[in-house]
Amino acid sequence: MNTKIFAAAAVAALACAGVAQAQDFAPKAKGDIMLNVRITDVAPQGTDPITTLAGAATGLRADASYDVMPTIGLTYFFTDNIAAEVIAGTTNHSVKAKGPGVDLKIKETWVLPPIVSLQYHFAPQSRVSPYVGAGINYMLFYSGEDKNGFALKIKDGFGTALQAGVDVALQGKWSLNLDAKKVFFDTKAVDNINGVKTKVTLDPWVLSAGFGYRF
Template sequence: MTIVRFALAGAAALACAGAAQAQDFQPKAQGQWMLNVRATQVSPDAGDPIVTAAGVATGLRAEVKDDVMPTIGLTRFLTDNIAVEVIAGTTHHKVKAQGPGTDVVVHETWVLPPVVSLQYHFAPQARVSPYVGAGVNYMIFYSGEDKNGFRVDLDDGFGYALQAGVDIAVQGPWSANLDVKKVFFETDATINGGALKSKVKLDPWVVSAGFGYKF
């Protein structure tokens, strides 16, 4: 979380400096593209029970750790107010089995969660331009590595996302960006060939801060 807070502070400081030094900025407009480069923290909201193949509770739960990575977002303005954004980035997560007297890493995996969202920008001509969005994502798990004698399989699949953010114009085509997404996604985790299993609601918060360029 420290990295994201630092990025948020930096983005806000640069936006304030730009506002103080210059009043010329490029507003959002139909036909534009915007490229955003961000520092992004992905924080899964897991903690679901691990059960046996017969559905008997084990007392353990599946926990998935956070990660921070750079991401890229590309936005196309269909009108001054309406835009489509695609984000791409990949994060690395540890999967742990936790419970009374147990706290063990069972798997590590890379995750590619591209999100395509339709956005509404409330004040495209203003320096401070908030927006909301909604879209779909496809969660891809790859380069997984089993740990401590466990074998874990995670199912890829579709989810959906809600989004809110703000662009703060700095100068010319440059802007600072703050963005929050809530992704709703559930995966089936199969452990040791099905001896254990868990339906894991990842439902991550995706919190980003960075800079954008219009062209």
């Protein structure tokens, strides 16, 4: 997980808040539509055992890499405090089989993980406005490329997400945004050719930093 980048962005947000004190800003309000453009780190957390199709242990575990890509978030404010957000972006991940003396890439795959969340904004009239949210996501795996003789099929599916973030108003309707989501998602992956399967617990942290504009 790229926590150093996220920490640096947090420091930058505080600095921007200090610089912005003398500038006018528009508070959040009912009916606003906010567009956030962010740099996002998607960091899967799970390492699940790989077994045979019959369930026997292989001594290997499945591990998915992280990726950093741009994402877009669109938020609509139903009231000054309550809003809904949808985010879209796509990331590329390597799936490896790891074990004693083994570090073997078995698949490269793209993932489209849109997340829809309902948010509560604590201080919409303030320059520094934190929020929390909860929602659902769908993991769609596409354009996969198998590696080293494997033929791994990963099942798409739904997950849930928790969210926390802060908007730091800059000038006018511009703001700096820091956002952290924890997605809870697991699925199954099967390789019928090699006779192995694994539960895939991704449970990624989705850490973002970027700029927003309200219409």
